[in-house]
Amino acid sequence: MKKRLLITALLWVALILISACVGRYPLSLEDIFLIITGRHQSATAVSLFWEIRLPRVLLVAYGGGALAVSGAVFQTLFSNPLVSPDVLGVTSGCSVGAVFAMLFLPSAVWIIQSSAFIFGLLVVAFALFLSSFVKSNRILGMVLAGIIVSSATSAVLMIFKMVSDPLNQLPKIEYWLMGGFQNATNSKLILVVSITIIPLILMYLLRYRLKVLSLGDEQAQSLGISPLKTRIFFIVLATLPVSAVVSVAGVVSWIGLIAPHIVRLCISRDISKNMGAVFFTGGVLLIAADLFARNISGLELPISIFTSLFGSIFLTFLLIRKFFDKKGGNRL
Amino acid sequence: MKIQVKDLTAGFHKNTILENVSFEISKGGIWFLLGPNGSGKSTLIKTLGGYITPEKGETLYDNVPLENIPIKKRAKIIAYMPQKFYSQSMTVEDFVTMGATPYLSPFQQPQKSHREKAKKYIEEMGISHLSQRSTEEISGGELQLACLAKTFTQETDYILLDEPTSGLDVKRQQDFMKKVKALSKEKQNKLIVLSVHDPNLALQYGDGILLIKDKKVDIIPKTDEFAESLLKKLIPVYGNDLNLSEEGFLYWKN
DSSP: OHHHHHHHHHHHHHHHHHHHHOSSSOOOHHHHHHHHTTOOSOHHHHHIIIIIIHHHHHHHHHHHHHHHHHHHHHHHHTTOTTOOGGGGTHHHHHHHHHHHHHHHSOOOHHHHHHHHHHHHHHHHHHHHHHHTTOOSOHHHHHHHHHHHHHHHHHHHHHHHHHHSOTTTHHHHHHHHHHOOOTTOOHHHHHHHHHHHHHHHHHHHHTHHHHHHHTTOHHHHHHTTOOHHHHHHHHHHHHHHHHHHHHHHHOOOOSHHHHHHHHHHHHTOSOHHHHHHHHHHHHHHHHHHHHHHHHHSSSSOOOHHHHHHHHHHHHHHHHHHHHHHOTTOOOOO | OOEEEEEEEEEETTEEEEEEEEEEEOSOEEEEEEOOTTSSHHHHHHHHHTSSOOSEEEEEETTEEGGGSOHHHHHHHEEEEOSSOOOOSOBHHHHHHGGGGGGSOTTOOOOHHHHHHHHHHHHHTTOGGGTTSBTTTSOHHHHHHHHHHHHHHTOOSEEEESSTTTTSOHHHHHHHHHHHHHHHTSSSOOEEEEEOSOHHHHHHHOSEEEEEETTEEEEEEOOTTHHHHHHHHHHHHHOTTEEEOTTSOEEEOO
C-alpha cells in the first residue's frame, strides 16, 4: 500500500517535470534547474517559467488532485461509485454563475471567478435545503434534489446562451464550459490553494469518520457519529475545492469520477487508506489531459475534450474487463 | 444495569406500531424479543437505541433519559447490530475494528490496541481464518458473525441485536447463541436485547422474554415455569396448535 502510494506520488512529480518542460517554448531539465537556481541567461525563459509555465502546471497538478479527492468523498458519502462531485449541482451552479457574470456584470476575470464560485455554493446549498424535505431516505433526497437543481440550472444556462450575442459572447461561453488552464497565473494558483487547502486537509484528517459513515446512517450513529451532521459537513468540505477549481478553469469533467475508480481498482478500495493516492492520481490524469490540450495542435484545445475522452475510454475498459472477468464480480 | 421504557409510542408516518408501551428490565443477561412479523420488533430495538425518535414517551438507561446522553457517549454505553447492514468492501478485520470508533478522537485512526481488541473478538467468533478476506466475499452468516464481533469490540454494557441469527443455519444458530451467552458474562454482566423468531432459542438461552402483541410489550421473566408461561402467552398470538414437549420445547401439532 505504502509502496503504491509512493509510486503515484513519484508519477505525479515526474509528470509535473515533464509538463514544465514541454510546450510551445520547450525547456530542458537543465534549463529548469538553472532557472530555479537563478543562473539562467535568458530573461524570456525565466519569466515564461515563473509567470506562465509553472503556475499552470502546478494549478493543473493540484486542481486535478483536489477534484479527485472531492469525487472520492462524494462517492463514499452517497455509497455509489458512479457519483461525481456534480451530483448536487456544483458544476452547473458555477457555470450559471460564470455565464451570468460574462453577460451582465462588468467584464473582469475576478468577477467571473467569484460569481462562478458563489453560484456553485449557492446551488449546492439550495439542493441540500430541498433534500431536507425527504426525511426517510436522506441520500435519495439528495440525489433527487441534485437532479432538480441541475435541470433548473441547465434551463437557465440555455436561456443565457439564447440571449447572448452569438458573435462575441457565445464562443466565450462555450469555451468556458469546456474548461481550460490557459489563463493560469500565480495569483489564481494562490487563490485556489488558499481556498481548498483547509478543506482538503480536513477531509484527509477526518477520513476514518467517512469510512464509518459508509456503513449506513444507523451504524454510524450507533458508533457515535451523527450521520446527518457529518454528511453535510463533508459535502461542504468536498464542494469547496470543486467550486474553486471550476471557477478558475471552467468545467473540468470526469476527473472526480475516474481517478477514485483507478485507485480502487489498482490500490485500495478503502477510503481511509487511499485518499493520498486518489489525490496524486487525479493530478496525474489532469496533467496528462492538459499536456494533450496544449500540445496536440497549434491551437489551445479545451481540457474537457481530453478528460471526457479518457473517461469514456476508461469506462469502456471497465465494462469489457467485467465481461471477461471469469470470477464474475459484480462491483464496479 | 437497568432499561426503563415509559409510555412509549412509536411508528412511521402516522402508522402507530407501539402504543403506550412501558416496561423495565433491571437485570443483566440475554433478553429475547419475540413477536410475529411486522409486530414492531425492529421498531422497538431502534427506539431503544435512539435511532428512531419516538412520538411520545422515553427510554432511560440507569435512570438517565436517552435523549440526555450525547451521541458519542451513547456509543460507549449501547451497541447495536441492525438486521440489514451495508459493508463497503473492506477486510473483516477492518470492519470489526470499526467497533472501536467511539473511543477514537475525531482525527484519529484505529491504533494497535484497537486492532488487538478486534482480533480477540474475531477469534472468539471463530472467524480468524476470514480476517483478511473482504466483507463482500464472505457469506451472509459469516458477515453476521463479523458484525457481532464488531458489536462486542464496542465494549458497551448494553447491546441491541436485531434478528442476528436470521442468516444462520440451525447448528450455527446454536453456536452463535452460545458465543453471545459466553461473551455476555465476560468481565461484568451485559444486558443484551435480541430479537428472534424461534421461541425455543429464547427458552434455551434467555434470561427473560419480551413479547410484542397488539402494540404492547409483555415481560416474561425466567422462572421455573418459564416454558409454560411463554406457551400461555404465545397461544393467543400463534394459535392453539402450539404445544410444549416433555423436554420443554415448543412445537407445532397438526
